[in-house]
Each structure stands twice: as C-alpha cells, then as structure tokens.
Amino acid sequence: MIKYPYVSFEVEVAPNSKRKKTIWRPIIELIVFCGTQFAAYPVLVDSGADYNIFHSGLLEALGGKLTKGKKRRIVALGNQPLKGYMHNIKLKLVGGNKFESSAIFSNQIPDHALGVLGQNGFFDRYKITFNYKAKTINIS
Amino acid sequence: MKPINWNQLFDSYKGKWVALEQNKKTVVSSGKNAKTVFEKAKKKGVKVPTLVKVPTKMIPFAG
Numbered sequence: 001m002i003k004y005p006y007v008s009f010e011v012e013v014a015p016n017s018k019r020k021k022t023i024w025r026p027i028i029e030l031i032v033f034c035g036t037q038f039a040a041y042p043v044l045v046d047s048g049a050d051y052n053i054f055h056s057g058l059l060e061a062l063g064g065k066l067t068k069g070k071k072r073r074i075v076a077l078g079n080q081p082l083k084g085y086m087h088n089i090k091l092k093l094v095g096g097n098k099f100e101s102s103a104i105f106s107n108q109i110p111d112h113a114l115g116v117l118g119q120n121g122f123f124d125r126y127k128i129t130f131n132y133k134a135k136t137i138n139i140s
Numbered sequence: 141m142k143p144i145n146w147n148q149l150f151d152s153y154k155g156k157w158v159a160l161e162q163n164k165k166t167v168v169s170s171g172k173n174a175k176t177v178f179e180k181a182k183k184k185g186v187k188v189p190t191l192v193k194v195p196t197k198m199i200p201f202a203g
C-alpha cells in the first residue's frame with residue numbers, strides 16, 4: 001500500500017472575491033512515460049472522471065505527438081465539451097510499479113484545473129481509499 | 141504524513157509550466173512552453189522533473 005498526503009490550497013470563495021478558504025484535494029504524483037522520456041506529473045484523483053485526462057503540453061514535453069492518438073470528446077460538469085486525443089501510455093505511482101494505461105491528452109483543460117486520474121486507466125487497477133480526516137489517500 | 145502546501149508556488153507561477161526538483165519545492169525552470177521547461181530542467185541535471193501546469197486561479201470546483 002502506498003500512502004499519499006492531501007494537498008492544500010487557499011481558494012477564493014467566489015470569483016474575484018478577496019475572501020479565501022483552505023481547500024484540501026487528493027492530488028498525487030505520477031511518473032508518466034513516453035518512449036524513453038518520463039516526468040513526474042501531479043494529478044487530482046477524481047472518482048467522478050471516466051478517464052485519465054492530462055495536459056497536452058506534458059505529452060509534447062516528453063516527445064509525443066498529440067494528434068497520433070485517437071480523437072475523443074468528453075463533457076465536463078456544466079456541459080463544457082473538451083476535445084483531446086487518447087494515447088496508450090505507461091504510468092508509475094511514486095513508490096509503485098509501472099503499469100500500462102491510457103489517457104486523453106488535451107489542450108482544453110480549464111485554466112483552474114490540474115490533470116485527473118479517472119475510472120478507466122486508474123480506478124480499474126487500484127483500490128483507492130480516501131481519508132479526508134487524516135488527509136491521506138491509500139492506494140493498493 | 142505531512143500534507144503538502146503549494147500556495148506559494150501557485151501564487152508565483154500562475155498560468156505557467158513549472159519544473160520542480162525532486163524535493164517538490166524548488167523551481168528549476170518555468171515558462172509558457174512545457175517542452176522548453178522540461179528540457180531546461182533536464183539540462184540542469186534534474187533526473188525526474190515534476191512538470192506542473194500551474195492553474196491561473198484557485199477557485200472551488202466540482203469535477
């Protein structure tokens with residue numbers, strides 16, 4: 001089992017508000033592989049997401065070609081469509097083993113969001129336990 | 141296990157790609173282009189840079 005801490009942020013309680021509130025999010029770091037290149041990439045562990053969705057810039061940084069993937073369109077909360085390309089990739093949890101997975105890489109991830117780990121490609125491979133009180137995520 | 145606080149990082153590099161050292165605190169390169177940021181970090185000897193696209197705004201959201 002691998003244990004990760006939550007990450008805290010000071011967020012505006014409303015757009016353009018000066019009032020801030022501490023928000024805790026289950027963000028973990030993955031190693032993302034593309035060919036011989038790899039980088040660590042922090043992502044939100046999001047049980048509400050159907051797929052892994054990563055920034056296209058990450059793929060390009062690692063030498064991948066975005067449009068070589070399969071075109072995909074998904075819809076986020078608020079009905080906003082997001083276009084991207086599905087790629088088969090290898091991922092590794094820090095402290096874990098490398099595994100085959102897939103992710104949609106997109107240049108349309110909203111500016112306020114990180115990449116996400118979703119049901120296909122992550123939750124279908126691991127048992128994930130969120131402990132908000134202890135601010136830890138256990139993955140086994 | 142200590143929770144991580146990235147407020148300072150997120151305040152200073154809004155909207156940019158940032159490469160962090162393995163300590164997850166030290167910024168080794170930053171900019172608008174992820175590939176350039178990654179390559180600069182590798183040239184500086186960081187074996188596994190952490191690449192982050194820093195959000196422009198921190199607001200509550202539902203995914």
